[in-house]
Amino acid sequence: MRDRSGVTISEVAAAAGVSRQTVSNVLNAPDRVAPATAERVRRAIDELGYLPNRAARNLRERTSRCIGFKIAPPSGLNNLLDRFLHALAESAGGVGYHLLLFSASTVDEELAAYAELIGTGTVDGFVLADIDTADERLDWCAERGIPCVSFGRPTVPGPCSWVDVDGGDGLAQSVDHLVARGHHRIAYLGWPEGPRVGDERRAGWRAAMRRHGLATEGLSGASAEDPAEVAAVARRLVRQPDPPTAFACGSDTFAVAARQAVGADSAGRPRVEVVGYDDSPSAALMTPPLSSVRQPLDQVAYHVVDLLVRQFRAPGGPPEGVMLRPELVARERPGQNPR
């Protein structure tokens, strides 16, 4: 019951009239101690408010029970970060780990931080996000045998375990949803073909359209994730003959910008139907609310932590990957088809 713990295992042992070892056993190997003794020790623990010292335990067990995560300077709408961090903290806590946050502005700084955190034993491994096409951080960690799991995967299979969400599946769901609401001319709006996540989503859109027997000619829009550029592309798309009546988008930013650019009819309803991606908080708050593909970040975090902890226990295993399905959150009211 004393404040600001300074209660040690020895004090508990003294209070219970046993040796330190017995107290330790009560906590770590309860089966090796007589029920009566255990009870007595437990009472002493409660009364003294004993909590095992983390540093001592870490020192002894050569572990930190901490998982490191680099938090990048906020840029644009980092929509997923809050959700992901919370999910991560929760998953980690569930298996007795904590999340240790640190910042780094450049990749070199980041790698230096990794080296120090591992070298000092401050963390046991890392979670990486915002994975690039061929992310050097993954190889860097792998070369040094540093446990790490990434949210997102490099285009070329890398040396590290990963968890990812199938963007192609997400866009298939967007297309299916729009088709079910009567659309045939469905355009895609997303990043230009190239390095990042966008490709998978665009390919998913194309495949789903083909599956439905729908044409994609002239319906593939690409721009930077900037409202003005998105607007220009969206307007160009709807001005062509046989224009799209709906947009499936690579992110909510594209969706919001497209909807604004194309405008609304006299009743204030959007002239095209739009589906976003990432289900950012603002999606639900728009009028009318925006349907959007939601990534299952709780599951992502669960698997990330699971893979990481498994590496802690059995280092040197082969990299594993976990692919998860996103889920479209439909928010249109039934009768509201703009066609």
Add this chain to the structure above:
Amino acid sequence: MRDRSGVTISEVAAAAGVSRQTVSNVLNAPDRVAPATAERVRRAIDELGYLPNRAARNLRERTSRCIGFKIAPPSGLNNLLDRFLHALAESAGGVGYHLLLFSASTVDEELAAYAELIGTGTVDGFVLADIDTADERLDWCAERGIPCVSFGRPTVPGPCSWVDVDGGDGLAQSVDHLVARGHHRIAYLGWPEGPRVGDERRAGWRAAMRRHGLATEGLSGASAEDPAEVAAVARRLVRQPDPPTAFACGSDTFAVAARQAVGADSAGRPRVEVVGYDDSPSAALMTPPLSSVRQPLDQVAYHVVDLLVRQFRAPGGPPEGVMLRPELVARERPGQNPR
């Protein structure tokens, strides 16, 4: 240079032909060791890639060099969290601390987590955010002598140090800005009078209006931070005789909802001018972009960490408060006054 540190101070000492203590001194009290010896030791440190073990150091120094932060389940648009967390991680890193994130769903869970983290010596203190009118967490920490600093302050001065941003000042800036752009009928849109941050902002609006000699009668709008409710209030305000031509808002959510509710003229320009609060990422991405009051989170984080570290060094001091000024980010183009 070996991988996965296991290099200890003893190995460095052996390599340099000195005692462990001398190595320690080279790192922690360089003035107590001869330059030549120091140089030799430093070379050994570099060559072996020695990094002092954190757990051992923590054990010895009865410190963790970690600051705890509870991350709440994401709700609504938790706009500031990414920015704040990054700023916090950066500030903490700057003074040799790390940020330790954990989750808790209820206040009881949160307090239990605090007790355990402090009791086990996993963290040295806490940063608290989302402070309530009379936040029991503050008293709880104070009673136990647990170092903590809050971002935001309770309405009644509490027992803990805090850093806050002057919301009244922010709204004064909003009003000044709108007045400078020719508005005289400026309404406020924010939370109902009562428990939270809103009050200060509403009072700031009222005071600024008075200072400009402008009436506030019938211009004070209140609702929950929900688009539909905001829309209703905004519409009601603009339908009255001598309606407002501008809204100064308590958050970007109010601003976005108000702008959408009141609509745009035939040229697509908003019918009222709106200023938000918090400068959420989407503010800059809207069309036209939204002016918004921005909280200086880097400074907030700096002071939070500073106050906390000061408590670590000299426990038991009186609580201190730091009040910071926000800054309006003006985004209207000069000629675009909707009046």
Add this chain to the structure above:
DNA sequence: TTGTAGGCGTTATCAT
């Protein structure tokens, strides 16, 4: 079932 001994890696104290 319980107790004793030793060491995890570091730093503070004290002696040389």
Add this chain to the structure above:
DNA sequence: ATGATAACGCCTACAA
């Protein structure tokens, strides 16, 4: 200026 000794609090062997 440097080194020996002890201790931080815990846990794993081993001994009783």
